[in-house]
Amino acid sequence: MTRWDTAKPAGAPAVVRCVHLLAALLTAAALGHTLWFGLAERGVALAFGALIAVGELARWGGGAGEREPAPLGAAGALAYALLGENAGHPTSHGVLQVTAVTVAAFLVGSVPHVALGRAPGLDHMARRVLSVGFAAVCFQPLYNSGKLGELVGYGPYYALWLVVVLALTALCDAVLAAALLSARTGWPYGPLLRDELRAMRGIGSAVGATGAVMALAVAVAGLWALPVFCLPLLLTQLSFRRYAAVRTTYRQTITSLAxxxxxxxxxxxxxxxxxxxxxxxxxxxxxxxxxxxxxxxxxxxxxxxxxxxxxxxxxxxxxxxxxxxxxxxxxxxxxxxxxxxxxxxxxxxxxxxxxxxxxxxxxxxxxxxxxxxxxxxxxxxxxxxxxxxxxxxxxxxxxxxxxxxxxxxxxxxxxxxxxx
CATH class of the missing domain: 1.10.3210.10 (Hypothetical protein af1432)
Structure with a gap:
């Protein structure tokens, strides 16, 4: 694409600055709280942190047109945000620790990409922090206080609540993505939001479903469930990468014909x-x-x-x-x-x-x-x-x-x- 399709207003628009500021404040609060009070359930935190970091290492790009270049990292972050138990034992990590572990793992996994000149954009980083923080806010306080068990119990309605949280998180991420792109380009917000919501039916649904399944599996089987339930998403990521390569070749063929x-x-x-x-x-x-x-x-x-x-x-x-x-x-x-x-x-x-x-x-x-x-x-x-x-x-x-x-x-x- 040339300059017409990537034109941006001079300077960062107010909406972009507000989103970045909100993500920065949440990150600072999360890292400060975690450094001061330490990690709860260190083994669990390190396991999920390693999973997120590996997912970021395996991401396929991160260009402007890629909505989720690191599906495994995103699924791991969502699973940690929705984790209530580990092998039948309740966990006590909260919203700030979820955010801190996600940010730290994201930065660790991004180091090789930064060295290769493929650093993730600030908009992508802000969306990841705010979306994971939103999911954790919807789940962790209710679970840790015991109110979630009182309201829905721990049977089918518990799984249904996870699905509701995932749907709200997907909507939150789509709203943020459309708002940032609209603010930077001046394109109409409504069509951009519809485009983002349509995209959720693809890799977005796979990410959300894997995150929920991993959280439920770890609650029953413990951390050994993580590598088992990562495999389907890894295969999905490989399929999407091949599909993207086919589309790129297809477009190059059309350009050559033109x-x-x-x-x-x-x-x-x-x-x-x-x-x-x-x-x-x-x-x-x-x-x-x-x-x-x-x-x-x-x-x-x-x-x-x-x-x-x-x-x-x-x-x-x-x-x-x-x-x-x-x-x-x-x-x-x-x-x-x-x-x-x-x-x-x-x-x-x-x-x-x-x-x-x-x-x-x-x-x-x-x-x-x-x-x-x-x-x-x-x-x-x-x-x-x-x-x-x-x-x-x-x-x-x-x-x-x-x-x-x-x-x-x-x-x-x-x-x-x-x-x-």
């Missing part, structure tokens, strides 16, 4: 990449998320593939100067090529409908159409190119471009100071 028009001299270098990045940013601004963003990005990358059918390249690849019938022919041929590559059918549909009036197009096609027109108009216009291109787009909103998409484009460009 460059065919550049290599053949039909479009300027970098045009498809710029249109894709700008389309994705506009889609984010208009509230698209998840699969819709993937379709939008792939369609933007391959929107010019139909130009390979032309005997003579159009100057600068600007097909807008061609007759409407020729534009539709190129768009249909491009869609046919996309279908032959095995890419998603929705991507082919967006490519095919590029030459239609915008009122007949889906939103994704409207976005690609406007982003493509902007990149074509802004080239070769000197310092005033972006402003001139945007004004021309605004003047053509009656038939060629949707006004809301053009104004979204203006907002995206203004965030990166594109001379507007």
């Amino acid at each position: 460059r065919a028009t550049e290599i053949a001299g039909y479009t300027p270098p970098g045009h498809a990449r710029r249109v894709a990045a700008l389309s994705r940013a506009v889609g984010r601004d208009l509230g698209l998320a998840g699969a819709d963003l993937v379709v939008l990005e792939y369609a933007a990358l391959m929107h010019d593939i139909g130009q390979l059918s032309l005997v003579d390249p159009v100057s600068e690849g600007a097909t807008a100067v061609l007759p409407a019938a020729e534009q539709r022919r190129i768009a249909l041929l491009g869609g046919a090529v996309v279908r032959q590559t095995g890419v998603l059918a929705d991507v082919a549909m967006v490519v095919e409908r590029q030459a239609e009036p915008y009122r007949d197009q889906p939103l994704t096609a409207r976005i690609v159409r406007t982003a493509n027109a902007y990149d074509e108009m802004a080239r070769g216009e000197g310092p005033g190119g972006p402003l001139t291109a945007l004004e021309r787009l605004r003047l053509s909103t009656g038939h060629d471009h949707q006004p809301e998409v053009v104004e979204s484009l203006a907002r995206v460009l203004s965030r990166v100071g594109s001379g507007l």
